[in-house]
Amino acid sequence: MPTQVKICGLTRAEDVETAQAAGADFLGFIVEVKSARRLSVAQAAALIKDVKVNTVAVTGDPSDQLVADIKAAGFSHIQLHGFETLARVAEIARTGLSVIKAVPVDSRDEVALATDYSGAADLILFDAKPPKGAPKDAPRGGHGLRFDWSILTGAALPKQWALAGGLTPDNVAQAIRHTNAPIVDVASGVETSPGIKDAALIKVFIARAKELDRNG
Numbered sequence: 001m002p003t004q005v006k007i008c009g010l011t012r013a014e015d016v017e018t019a020q021a022a023g024a025d026f027l028g029f030i031v032e033v034k035s036a037r038r039l040s041v042a043q044a045a046a047l048i049k050d051v052k053v054n055t056v057a058v059t060g061d062p063s064d065q066l067v068a069d070i071k072a073a074g075f076s077h078i079q080l081h082g083f084e085t086l087a088r089v090a091e092i093a094r095t096g097l098s099v100i101k102a103v104p105v106d107s108r109d110e111v112a113l114a115t116d117y118s119g120a121a122d123l124i125l126f127d128a129k130p131p132k133g134a135p136k137d138a139p140r141g142g143h144g145l146r147f148d149w150s151i152l153t154g155a156a157l158p159k160q161w162a163l164a165g166g167l168t169p170d171n172v173a174q175a176i177r178h179t180n181a182p183i184v185d186v187a188s189g190v191e192t193s194p195g196i197k198d199a200a201l202i203k204v205f206i207a208r209a210k211e212l213d214r215n216g
Contacts, residue, residue: 002210003176006162007202008058009037009187011195016047018199022206026183028056028079032066036194037187041066045073056100060084062092071097079125090120098122102164104129108151118158125185126152128165146171149178169204176212184209 007019008028019027029044030037039047041057048055057070060082070078079100080089093099101121103114106129118124128145146166162183167175172184188194190201 001182003181003212004183005206005209006056006183006185007187007190007197007206008056008164008185009035009191009195010047010197011037011039012197013047015197015199015202016051018197018202019206020051020053022203023210024053024202024206026054026056026077026185027051028058028185028187029075030058031070032062033058033060033081041069041073044075048074054098058102067092067095067097071095077122080121086117086120089117093120093122100125100162102127104147105151106147108155111151111155111157115156115158118160123160123162123183124158125162125164127185149175152179167205169201169208172205173208173212176209 004025006026006028007024010016010027010029016027029039029047031039031041031044044057054076056077056079057075058079058081059066061084077098077100078092079102081102089099089101099121100123101117102125104127105111105114114124114126128147162185163175163179163181164185167184167186168189175181175184186205190197190205192198
């Protein structure tokens with residue numbers, strides 16, 4: 001079973017087209033949250049007009065109005081990258097959007113705690129934590145950092161989960177072999193600068209992720 005791929009932090013139509021044509025399964029757009037890749041909902045909506053794969057609005061601690069705007073824009077998924085409680089994740093899930101809950105982890109205990117969200121979220125995204133010393137309001141993802149994949153080994157992982165954090169065309173195959181991740185998520189690893197993707201890197205990343213057969 002090939003691993004699915006999410007290309008995240010897209011800001012340009014040409015990168016959307018490249019990622020979709022290369023076989024990406026999810027396309028991610030960072031909306032209305034602090035990030036060098038930030039878009040408005042309207043800007044992101046314009047980019048997904050002709051997209052045939054899963055579209056993900058990535059945000060953090062969204063208001064009810066923002067959730068409604070994301071749904072109205074036609075996104076299939078919302079990715080929550082903030083400090084959302086389990087109850088808030090469940091509330092957002094009831095809107096009909098598929099929910100991805102991103103959880104930064106660096107220990108086995110945090111992996112175990114993250115799985116608590118699986119009862120409300122459709123998918124748990126395990127990501128690296130922001131750099132040490134980063135301000136509290138710093139973006140919670142897209143730093144190009146990886147965590148120790150071994151903390152996932154032997155863990156009771158949810159049925160649907162994804163791996164993010166420091167993935168690149170050079171290490172994605174190793175990451176999949178080590179973790180058996182069903183989905184891998186990349187942003188900075190296929191960029192020349194924040195939000196500006198490299199077409200060649202996108203194609204290589206997707207090809208290397210999908211050439212492996214996972215167990216299960």
